[in-house]
Amino acid sequence: MRTWTIRELLDRLITQFENNKISSPKQNAETIISHILKMKRLDIYLQLENEISETELNSILVITERRKKCEPLQYILGETEFYGYKIKVNKSVLIPRPETELLVEKIIKEENNVNSILEIGTGSGAIVIALKKHFQNSIVLASDVSKDALKTAAENAVLNSVQLEFVKSDIFENIAGRFDLIISNPPYISPDEYEQLPIEIRDHEPKSALQAENNGLYYYEKILQNAKGHLTKSGKIYFEIGYDQAEKIADIAKENGFSKIKVFKDLNGFDRIMRII
Numbered sequence: 001m002r003t004w005t006i007r008e009l010l011d012r013l014i015t016q017f018e019n020n021k022i023s024s025p026k027q028n029a030e031t032i033i034s035h036i037l038k039m040k041r042l043d044i045y046l047q048l049e050n051e052i053s054e055t056e057l058n059s060i061l062v063i064t065e066r067r068k069k070c071e072p073l074q075y076i077l078g079e080t081e082f083y084g085y086k087i088k089v090n091k092s093v094l095i096p097r098p099e100t101e102l103l104v105e106k107i108i109k110e111e112n113n114v115n116s117i118l119e120i121g122t123g124s125g126a127i128v129i130a131l132k133k134h135f136q137n138s139i140v141l142a143s144d145v146s147k148d149a150l151k152t153a154a155e156n157a158v159l160n161s162v163q164l165e166f167v168k169s170d171i172f173e174n175i176a177g178r179f180d181l182i183i184s185n186p187p188y189i190s191p192d193e194y195e196q197l198p199i200e201i202r203d204h205e206p207k208s209a210l211q212a213e214n215n216g217l218y219y220y221e222k223i224l225q226n227a228k229g230h231l232t233k234s235g236k237i238y239f240e241i242g243y244d245q246a247e248k249i250a251d252i253a254k255e256n257g258f259s260k261i262k263v264f265k266d267l268n269g270f271d272r273i274m275r276i277i
Protein backbone atom coordinates (compact mmCIF):
# COMPACT_ATOMS: atom_id res chain seq x y z
CA MET A 1 0.00 0.00 0.00
CA ARG A 2 1.37 3.45 -0.85
CA THR A 3 2.01 6.02 1.87
CA TRP A 4 0.04 9.25 2.10
CA THR A 5 1.05 12.62 3.47
CA ILE A 6 -1.47 14.68 5.43
CA ARG A 7 -1.57 17.13 2.51
CA GLU A 8 -2.46 14.42 -0.03
CA LEU A 9 -5.09 12.90 2.21
CA LEU A 10 -6.65 16.28 2.98
CA ASP A 11 -6.99 16.98 -0.77
CA ARG A 12 -8.44 13.52 -1.40
CA LEU A 13 -11.07 13.84 1.33
CA ILE A 14 -12.07 17.35 0.26
CA THR A 15 -12.57 16.16 -3.34
CA GLN A 16 -14.61 13.17 -2.20
CA PHE A 17 -16.89 15.32 -0.02
CA GLU A 18 -17.31 17.85 -2.84
CA ASN A 19 -18.24 15.07 -5.26
CA ASN A 20 -20.79 13.75 -2.78
CA LYS A 21 -22.23 17.24 -2.13
CA ILE A 22 -21.41 17.17 1.59
CA SER A 23 -21.55 20.70 2.99
CA SER A 24 -18.33 22.27 4.36
CA PRO A 25 -16.00 19.70 2.70
CA LYS A 26 -12.79 21.28 3.98
CA GLN A 27 -14.01 21.48 7.58
CA ASN A 28 -15.18 17.85 7.47
CA ALA A 29 -11.82 16.68 6.09
CA GLU A 30 -9.86 18.68 8.67
CA THR A 31 -12.01 17.43 11.56
CA ILE A 32 -11.71 13.76 10.59
CA ILE A 33 -7.93 13.87 10.06
CA SER A 34 -7.27 15.85 13.24
CA HIS A 35 -9.55 13.56 15.29
CA ILE A 36 -7.67 10.42 14.23
CA LEU A 37 -4.25 12.07 14.54
CA LYS A 38 -5.30 13.43 17.97
CA MET A 39 -4.33 17.02 17.28
CA LYS A 40 -6.10 20.39 17.11
CA ARG A 41 -7.87 20.94 13.79
CA LEU A 42 -5.70 23.74 12.47
CA ASP A 43 -2.47 22.12 13.69
CA ILE A 44 -2.62 19.70 10.76
CA TYR A 45 -1.39 22.61 8.61
CA LEU A 46 1.86 22.62 10.59
CA GLN A 47 2.51 18.99 9.60
CA LEU A 48 1.27 18.75 6.02
CA GLU A 49 4.23 16.76 4.74
CA ASN A 50 4.09 14.16 7.56
CA GLU A 51 3.15 10.64 6.49
CA ILE A 52 0.10 8.88 7.91
CA SER A 53 0.38 5.32 9.24
CA GLU A 54 -1.65 2.52 7.69
CA THR A 55 -3.85 2.17 10.80
CA GLU A 56 -4.58 5.90 10.85
CA LEU A 57 -5.31 5.87 7.12
CA ASN A 58 -7.78 2.99 7.46
CA SER A 59 -9.63 4.71 10.33
CA ILE A 60 -9.84 7.94 8.34
CA LEU A 61 -11.17 6.15 5.26
CA VAL A 62 -13.84 4.27 7.25
CA ILE A 63 -15.10 7.55 8.77
CA THR A 64 -15.00 9.24 5.36
CA GLU A 65 -17.18 6.54 3.79
CA ARG A 66 -19.82 6.96 6.55
CA ARG A 67 -19.73 10.75 6.23
CA LYS A 68 -20.14 10.50 2.43
CA LYS A 69 -23.45 8.76 3.14
CA CYS A 70 -24.60 11.85 5.08
CA GLU A 71 -24.22 10.45 8.59
CA PRO A 72 -23.56 13.44 10.89
CA LEU A 73 -19.87 13.67 11.76
CA GLN A 74 -20.66 14.17 15.45
CA TYR A 75 -22.36 10.74 15.63
CA ILE A 76 -19.50 9.08 13.74
CA LEU A 77 -16.89 10.58 16.07
CA GLY A 78 -19.17 10.16 19.11
CA GLU A 79 -18.60 13.69 20.37
CA THR A 80 -19.14 17.37 19.78
CA GLU A 81 -18.37 20.65 21.49
CA PHE A 82 -20.97 22.81 23.22
CA TYR A 83 -20.16 26.09 24.93
CA GLY A 84 -16.51 25.01 25.07
CA TYR A 85 -17.28 21.65 26.73
CA LYS A 86 -16.79 18.21 25.20
CA ILE A 87 -20.12 16.40 24.93
CA LYS A 88 -20.54 12.72 23.99
CA VAL A 89 -23.34 12.11 21.51
CA ASN A 90 -25.02 9.02 20.10
CA LYS A 91 -28.24 8.31 18.26
CA SER A 92 -30.35 8.52 21.42
CA VAL A 93 -29.66 12.26 21.73
CA LEU A 94 -29.97 15.30 19.52
CA ILE A 95 -26.65 16.83 18.50
CA PRO A 96 -26.57 20.11 20.49
CA ARG A 97 -26.82 23.05 18.09
CA PRO A 98 -24.81 26.30 18.10
CA GLU A 99 -28.12 28.28 18.40
CA THR A 100 -28.70 26.58 21.73
CA GLU A 101 -25.49 28.08 23.09
CA LEU A 102 -27.38 31.38 22.96
CA LEU A 103 -29.87 30.02 25.50
CA VAL A 104 -27.01 29.36 27.93
CA GLU A 105 -25.39 32.70 27.13
CA LYS A 106 -28.59 34.69 27.83
CA ILE A 107 -29.33 32.88 31.09
CA ILE A 108 -25.78 33.49 32.33
CA LYS A 109 -26.00 37.15 31.35
CA GLU A 110 -29.48 37.82 32.76
CA GLU A 111 -29.50 35.76 35.94
CA ASN A 112 -27.71 35.70 39.27
CA ASN A 113 -28.69 34.15 42.61
CA VAL A 114 -29.98 30.99 41.01
CA ASN A 115 -30.48 28.26 43.60
CA SER A 116 -32.31 25.66 41.58
CA ILE A 117 -32.70 24.78 37.90
CA LEU A 118 -34.92 22.25 36.13
CA GLU A 119 -34.36 21.33 32.50
CA ILE A 120 -37.14 19.51 30.69
CA GLY A 121 -35.78 17.41 27.78
CA THR A 122 -32.09 17.44 28.60
CA GLY A 123 -30.92 15.10 25.81
CA SER A 124 -27.10 15.00 25.95
CA GLY A 125 -27.17 17.26 29.03
CA ALA A 126 -25.24 19.98 27.17
CA ILE A 127 -27.31 22.93 28.47
CA VAL A 128 -27.31 21.92 32.13
CA ILE A 129 -23.62 21.05 32.11
CA ALA A 130 -22.75 24.53 30.83
CA LEU A 131 -25.15 26.11 33.38
CA LYS A 132 -23.86 24.08 36.34
CA LYS A 133 -20.29 25.12 35.44
CA HIS A 134 -21.44 28.72 35.86
CA PHE A 135 -24.02 28.45 38.70
CA GLN A 136 -21.81 26.12 40.72
CA ASN A 137 -23.82 26.27 43.93
CA SER A 138 -27.22 25.66 42.38
CA ILE A 139 -29.06 22.35 42.43
CA VAL A 140 -29.65 21.26 38.84
CA LEU A 141 -32.25 18.64 37.90
CA ALA A 142 -32.05 17.26 34.37
CA SER A 143 -35.09 15.39 33.09
CA ASP A 144 -35.98 13.55 29.91
CA VAL A 145 -38.57 11.02 28.85
CA SER A 146 -35.81 8.93 27.22
CA LYS A 147 -33.87 6.54 29.47
CA ASP A 148 -31.03 6.33 26.92
CA ALA A 149 -30.74 10.11 26.70
CA LEU A 150 -30.48 10.33 30.50
CA LYS A 151 -27.72 7.70 30.47
CA THR A 152 -25.77 9.79 27.95
CA ALA A 153 -26.38 12.98 29.94
CA ALA A 154 -25.10 11.28 33.11
CA GLU A 155 -21.94 10.19 31.25
CA ASN A 156 -21.44 13.74 30.06
CA ALA A 157 -21.82 15.08 33.60
CA VAL A 158 -19.01 12.74 34.72
CA LEU A 159 -16.90 13.66 31.67
CA ASN A 160 -17.21 17.34 32.59
CA SER A 161 -16.92 16.84 36.38
CA VAL A 162 -20.27 18.37 37.33
CA GLN A 163 -22.84 17.03 39.75
CA LEU A 164 -26.37 16.95 38.40
CA GLU A 165 -29.58 15.22 39.51
CA PHE A 166 -31.48 13.15 36.93
CA VAL A 167 -35.08 12.05 36.65
CA LYS A 168 -36.97 10.19 33.93
CA SER A 169 -40.16 12.12 33.41
CA ASP A 170 -42.80 12.82 30.79
CA ILE A 171 -42.70 16.63 31.08
CA PHE A 172 -43.67 17.31 34.75
CA GLU A 173 -45.05 13.83 35.51
CA ASN A 174 -42.29 12.83 37.98
CA ILE A 175 -41.06 16.29 38.96
CA ALA A 176 -41.44 17.39 42.55
CA GLY A 177 -40.59 20.78 44.03
CA ARG A 178 -40.15 24.32 42.79
CA PHE A 179 -37.31 25.85 40.80
CA ASP A 180 -35.86 29.32 40.21
CA LEU A 181 -35.42 28.49 36.55
CA ILE A 182 -37.29 26.07 34.33
CA ILE A 183 -35.50 25.64 31.03
CA SER A 184 -36.44 23.77 27.91
CA ASN A 185 -35.43 23.37 24.31
CA PRO A 186 -38.29 20.98 23.58
CA PRO A 187 -39.13 19.29 20.29
CA TYR A 188 -40.72 22.14 18.26
CA ILE A 189 -40.83 21.11 14.60
CA SER A 190 -44.32 20.59 13.21
CA PRO A 191 -45.03 17.28 11.41
CA ASP A 192 -45.17 19.14 8.05
CA GLU A 193 -41.83 20.89 8.63
CA TYR A 194 -40.30 17.63 9.79
CA GLU A 195 -40.83 16.12 6.34
CA GLN A 196 -38.85 19.03 4.83
CA LEU A 197 -35.79 18.57 7.06
CA PRO A 198 -32.52 17.52 5.39
CA ILE A 199 -32.02 13.76 5.09
CA GLU A 200 -28.93 14.09 7.30
CA ILE A 201 -31.23 15.05 10.20
CA ARG A 202 -34.27 12.90 9.37
CA ASP A 203 -32.33 9.68 8.83
CA HIS A 204 -30.09 9.96 11.88
CA GLU A 205 -31.35 12.17 14.71
CA PRO A 206 -34.17 11.01 17.03
CA LYS A 207 -37.58 12.12 15.74
CA SER A 208 -38.83 12.20 19.33
CA ALA A 209 -36.32 15.00 20.02
CA LEU A 210 -37.47 17.12 17.08
CA GLN A 211 -41.13 16.78 16.18
CA ALA A 212 -44.07 18.16 18.13
CA GLU A 213 -47.82 18.05 17.45
CA ASN A 214 -50.10 21.08 17.55
CA ASN A 215 -48.03 22.85 14.88
CA GLY A 216 -44.86 22.40 16.96
CA LEU A 217 -46.41 23.98 20.07
CA TYR A 218 -47.42 20.88 22.05
CA TYR A 219 -44.55 20.94 24.58
CA TYR A 220 -44.63 24.72 25.17
CA GLU A 221 -48.33 24.47 25.93
CA LYS A 222 -47.94 21.51 28.30
CA ILE A 223 -45.04 23.16 30.14
CA LEU A 224 -46.79 26.54 30.45
CA GLN A 225 -50.05 24.94 31.67
CA ASN A 226 -48.22 23.32 34.59
CA ALA A 227 -45.21 25.56 35.26
CA LYS A 228 -46.76 27.78 37.95
CA GLY A 229 -46.83 24.84 40.36
CA HIS A 230 -43.11 24.24 39.85
CA LEU A 231 -41.69 27.78 39.97
CA THR A 232 -40.48 29.65 43.03
CA LYS A 233 -42.04 33.06 43.73
CA SER A 234 -39.61 34.90 41.46
CA GLY A 235 -39.09 31.89 39.17
CA LYS A 236 -38.67 32.24 35.41
CA ILE A 237 -38.96 30.07 32.34
CA TYR A 238 -36.44 30.11 29.51
CA PHE A 239 -37.30 28.43 26.18
CA GLU A 240 -35.49 27.96 22.93
CA ILE A 241 -38.19 28.54 20.29
CA GLY A 242 -38.72 28.15 16.55
CA TYR A 243 -38.10 31.31 14.49
CA ASP A 244 -41.85 31.83 13.84
CA GLN A 245 -43.31 30.73 17.18
CA ALA A 246 -42.76 33.71 19.51
CA GLU A 247 -46.20 35.29 19.14
CA LYS A 248 -48.09 32.02 19.58
CA ILE A 249 -46.05 30.96 22.62
CA ALA A 250 -46.51 34.42 24.17
CA ASP A 251 -50.29 34.01 23.79
CA ILE A 252 -50.18 30.62 25.48
CA ALA A 253 -48.04 32.08 28.29
CA LYS A 254 -50.56 34.91 28.87
CA GLU A 255 -53.49 32.45 28.89
CA ASN A 256 -51.66 30.65 31.71
CA GLY A 257 -51.12 33.70 33.92
CA PHE A 258 -47.66 34.90 32.81
CA SER A 259 -47.35 38.55 31.87
CA LYS A 260 -43.68 39.50 31.35
CA ILE A 261 -42.33 38.05 28.14
CA LYS A 262 -39.06 38.87 26.46
CA VAL A 263 -37.72 37.49 23.17
CA PHE A 264 -34.04 37.39 22.21
CA LYS A 265 -32.88 37.05 18.60
CA ASP A 266 -30.11 34.79 17.32
CA LEU A 267 -27.15 35.89 15.19
CA ASN A 268 -29.26 35.54 12.03
CA GLY A 269 -31.84 37.95 13.42
CA PHE A 270 -34.45 35.23 14.13
CA ASP A 271 -36.47 35.00 17.35
CA ARG A 272 -34.73 32.19 19.24
CA ILE A 273 -34.92 32.53 23.03
CA MET A 274 -37.91 33.45 25.17
CA ARG A 275 -37.95 34.44 28.83
CA ILE A 276 -41.29 34.16 30.58
CA ILE A 277 -42.11 35.52 34.06
Ligand SMILES: C[S@@+](CC[C@H](N)C(=O)[O-])C[C@H]1O[C@@H](n2cnc3c(N)ncnc32)[C@H](O)[C@@H]1O
Pocket (backbone or CB within 6 Å): 093, 094, 095, 096, 097, 100, 120, 121, 122, 123, 124, 125, 126, 127, 143, 144, 145, 146, 149, 169, 170, 171, 185, 186, 187, 188, 208, 209, 210
Ligand atom coordinates in the same frame (compact mmCIF):
# COMPACT_ATOMS: atom_id res chain seq x y z
C1 LIG B 1 -34.77 19.33 21.00
S1 LIG B 1 -34.18 18.05 22.08
C2 LIG B 1 -33.17 19.01 23.18
C3 LIG B 1 -32.00 18.26 23.74
C4 LIG B 1 -30.99 19.15 24.51
N1 LIG B 1 -31.64 19.81 25.64
C5 LIG B 1 -30.38 20.19 23.59
O1 LIG B 1 -30.79 21.35 23.65
O2 LIG B 1 -29.50 19.83 22.80
C6 LIG B 1 -35.64 17.70 23.02
C7 LIG B 1 -35.49 16.66 24.13
O3 LIG B 1 -36.78 16.50 24.74
C8 LIG B 1 -36.97 15.14 25.07
N2 LIG B 1 -38.41 14.87 25.18
C9 LIG B 1 -39.28 14.53 24.20
N3 LIG B 1 -40.50 14.33 24.72
C10 LIG B 1 -40.41 14.56 26.06
C11 LIG B 1 -41.35 14.49 27.13
N4 LIG B 1 -42.62 14.15 26.93
N5 LIG B 1 -40.90 14.77 28.38
C12 LIG B 1 -39.60 15.11 28.60
N6 LIG B 1 -38.68 15.17 27.61
C13 LIG B 1 -39.08 14.90 26.36
C14 LIG B 1 -36.29 14.39 23.95
O4 LIG B 1 -35.98 13.05 24.35
C15 LIG B 1 -35.06 15.27 23.69
O5 LIG B 1 -33.97 14.83 24.45
